[in-house]
Amino acid sequence: MLFVICRNAYNVWCGRLISINNKETIVKTIREDIKNQTFKQVYLLYGTEAYLREDYKKKLLKALMPEEDSMNMTVYSGAAVDEAEVIGQAETMPFFADRRVILLEDTGFFKKSCDKLADYMKKLPDYLVIVFVEEAIDKRNKLWKAVQKNGYAAEFAEQSEAILSRWVLQQITKEGKKITGADMQHFLEITGNDMSNISSELEKLLSYCMDADIITRADIDAVAAPQITGQIFEMVRAVAEHRQREALDFYYDLLALKEPPMRILFLLARQFNQLLTIKTMQANGKGVNEIASACKLPPFVVKKSQALCRQYSTKQLQRIVGDMVQAETDVKTGRLSDALSVELMIVRCSA
Numbered sequence: 001m002l003f004v005i006c007r008n009a010y011n012v013w014c015g016r017l018i019s020i021n022n023k024e025t026i027v028k029t030i031r032e033d034i035k036n037q038t039f040k041q042v043y044l045l046y047g048t049e050a051y052l053r054e055d056y057k058k059k060l061l062k063a064l065m066p067e068e069d070s071m072n073m074t075v076y077s078g079a080a081v082d083e084a085e086v087i088g089q090a091e092t093m094p095f096f097a098d099r100r101v102i103l104l105e106d107t108g109f110f111k112k113s114c115d116k117l118a119d120y121m122k123k124l125p126d127y128l129v130i131v132f133v134e135e136a137i138d139k140r141n142k143l144w145k146a147v148q149k150n151g152y153a154a155e156f157a158e159q160s161e162a163i164l165s166r167w168v169l170q171q172i173t174k175e176g177k178k179i180t181g182a183d184m185q186h187f188l189e190i191t192g193n194d195m196s197n198i199s200s201e202l203e204k205l206l207s208y209c210m211d212a213d214i215i216t217r218a219d220i221d222a223v224a225a226p227q228i229t230g231q232i233f234e235m236v237r238a239v240a241e242h243r244q245r246e247a248l249d250f251y252y253d254l255l256a257l258k259e260p261p262m263r264i265l266f267l268l269a270r271q272f273n274q275l276l277t278i279k280t281m282q283a284n285g286k287g288v289n290e291i292a293s294a295c296k297l298p299p300f301v302v303k304k305s306q307a308l309c310r311q312y313s314t315k316q317l318q319r320i321v322g323d324m325v326q327a328e329t330d331v332k333t334g335r336l337s338d339a340l341s342v343e344l345m346i347v348r349c350s351a
Helices: 028-036 050-064 083-090 115-123 142-150 161-174 181-191 195-208 217-223 228-240 244-256 261-283 288-295 299-309 314-332 338-350
Strands: 042-046 073-077 100-105 128-134 152-155
Touching (some): 028 152, 050 195, 083 115, 142 152, 181 195, 228 299, 244 338, 261 299, 261 314
16 A cells, blocks of 8 residues: 555654654744744753754754854864853854854763853853753753753654654655555665664665656665664574574675674674563563563564564573673683674574
């Protein structure tokens, strides 16, 4: 059955995402502030979804400060930023303008003590707007509490499968094309849930299908580049089904792509640990959605993983996870090279 966009479908493209993690909209306030040109003095954009953080940062800065005005905007980046210097810059009056903007990116301020800056939040000059952009924060932090009290914090978390599907569907429909539900799921399985990667792969796919009305699985396979996590899953499936040669071919392909062996081992270990968690929860009567929520995985990934779980007993999965920990130790202690250690692990698990 082909997807058809409906009149009330979510507006999800170009920063118009209106539902995040099934919670109340968190970006509505920023959109309204931009529309009404009534800005708060402090914004914190944080969370694991880098695409949305960057998108809303650009929108906010564009609305706050004309591009040609470089004199009234200061950018600080990195862990070496000094809070006293930021405060000093904040006290500088804007030059022939109504507003001064300070952008602080990846400073780590929300994971360490920044009492001076937190106290300064209580008495910000009327002309000042501060925008923080961080991936991770500590909500016990004094600066976090100050921003909560005196400004606005928006979390951009990893998106659900349903939201990502709507986001992709909006663009496909905008281009006058259609796609089946199964092929949409296949596309997301290949691209993963990173919105930057999805955007890039979707652009390639739409260009490839320029003259077609329907996007097919063959089109997707022809142009979409599988993320390493997807290749790792296929390697694990080959291991579970004892297709040793194929599992090793996946490994050699990853090495050819310059993936470090220890990263491959880490992802393998994480995949088998997920299988162990899923199998244990399933044995305890948990459903797919509950498992997906606990493991922070899309439901379709849980369903695929359950099929792999049937290839192993709980004790076998526990042993494999333990063996991978030992493989890492063997590399760190110099008993085995990293590439050989991972290869032996794959051979052992797929025998």
